[in-house]
Amino acid sequence: MGLRLADKTAIITGAARGIGAATSELFAAEGAHVVVADVNEDLGGAQAESIRAAGGSAEFLRLDVTDLDEWKDCISFTEKRFGKLNILVNNAGISCSLSIAETTAEHWDRVIATNQTSVYYGMQLAIEAMARTGEPCAIANASSVDGLVGESRFFAYCAAKGAVTLMTKAAALYCAEQNLPIRVNSVHPGYVQSPMAAVDAAQNGQTVEEYTREFADRHPLGHLGEPRDIADGYLYLCSDEARFVTGTQLTIDGGYTAQ
Numbered sequence: 193m194g195l196r197l198a199d200k201t202a203i204i205t206g207a208a209r210g211i212g213a214a215t216s217e218l219f220a221a222e223g224a225h226v227v228v229a230d231v232n233e234d235l236g237g238a239q240a241e242s243i244r245a246a247g248g249s250a251e252f253l254r255l256d257v258t259d260l261d262e263w264k265d266c267i268s269f270t271e272k273r274f275g276k277l278n279i280l281v282n283n284a285g286i287s288c289s290l291s292i293a294e295t296t297a298e299h300w301d302r303v304i305a306t307n308q309t310s311v312y313y314g315m316q317l318a319i320e321a322m323a324r325t326g327e328p329c330a331i332a333n334a335s336s337v338d339g340l341v342g343e344s345r346f347f348a349y350c351a352a353k354g355a356v357t358l359m360t361k362a363a364a365l366y367c368a369e370q371n372l373p374i375r376v377n378s379v380h381p382g383y384v385q386s387p388m389a390a391v392d393a394a395q396n397g398q399t400v401e402e403y404t405r406e407f408a409d410r411h412p413l414g415h416l417g418e419p420r421d422i423a424d425g426y427l428y429l430c431s432d433e434a435r436f437v438t439g440t441q442l443t444i445d446g447g448y449t450a451q
């Protein structure tokens with residue numbers, strides 16, 4: 193088998209660290225030209241450099257996914273630099289480990305802007321750019337197990353991730369109805385050992401070890417996921433192997449939602 197993403201161009205948001213960084217490495221290793229798009233310029237620049245050092249093709253671009261103008265710049269940078277856009281992974285996100293009682297309007301607005309509105313901006317502009325290629329294209333959106341089932345500690349986060357589940361299906365149906373060669377799917381990770389886990393632990397007043405132990409027990413496989421577990425799911429959905437897959441939700445959660 194040849195490389196699974198040979199000659200495809202992919203924008204991966206939130207690719208400076210965690211799941212996005214693992215995905216950018218994997219996509220580049222499978223032959224994609226990768227735009228590492230993130231607000232974190234130091235880590236994002238280093239991530240693109242490390243992909244190039246390993247022989248891959250990558251550029252860093254600063255993108256705040258809550259800003260529509262920055263999205264427009266990101267799409268035009270990608271088309272100018274690599275000639276086309278085939279893949280968008282809307283992976284950037286922030287956590288917010290707060291119940292409905294603890295959530296302020298400010299928390300709410302920030303989580304919805306970063307985890308939900310960003311997916312609308314990115315998909316709308318990417319669909320326009322992808323329609324110009326005429327080649328098979330794919331969008332994969334980061335939802336979560338918290339976009340499928342409720343979790344009292346993640347009120348605003350559940351709202352945004354639940355919306356992403358259905359925004360994905362609505363956009364997938366639109367592309368199919370318009371005969372656009374664009375598939376749209378969502379990925380639903382269980383709890384993953386990424387830098388985000390440390391943010392959640394701190395917000396819960398837990399050490400990372402306490403957090404890992406508590407949440408590992410809630411996954412039937414008995415441990416948290418690794419960023420690469422989720423990157424493999426993004427790879428499948430964005431490769432031509434998933435050519436008959438659109439509007440679906442790929443749950444990668446160690447059995448969390450099977451209970």
Ligand code: NAD
Pocket residue numbers: 205206207208209210211212229230231232255256257258283284285286287306334335336337380381382383384385386387388389
């Ligand atoms: P992470 O915090 O380790 O990394 C997130 C990345 O997104 C960082 O590089 C950060 O700089 C970037 N980012 C944040 N706000 C941004 C913005 N406004 N514009 C551009 N980039 C921005 O998180 P992760 O664990 O790698 O999570 C990746 C995705 O997977 C997120 O959407 C997250 O909600 C989702 N997810 C994570 C878990 C988990 O347990 N870690 C579980 C389910 C879903």
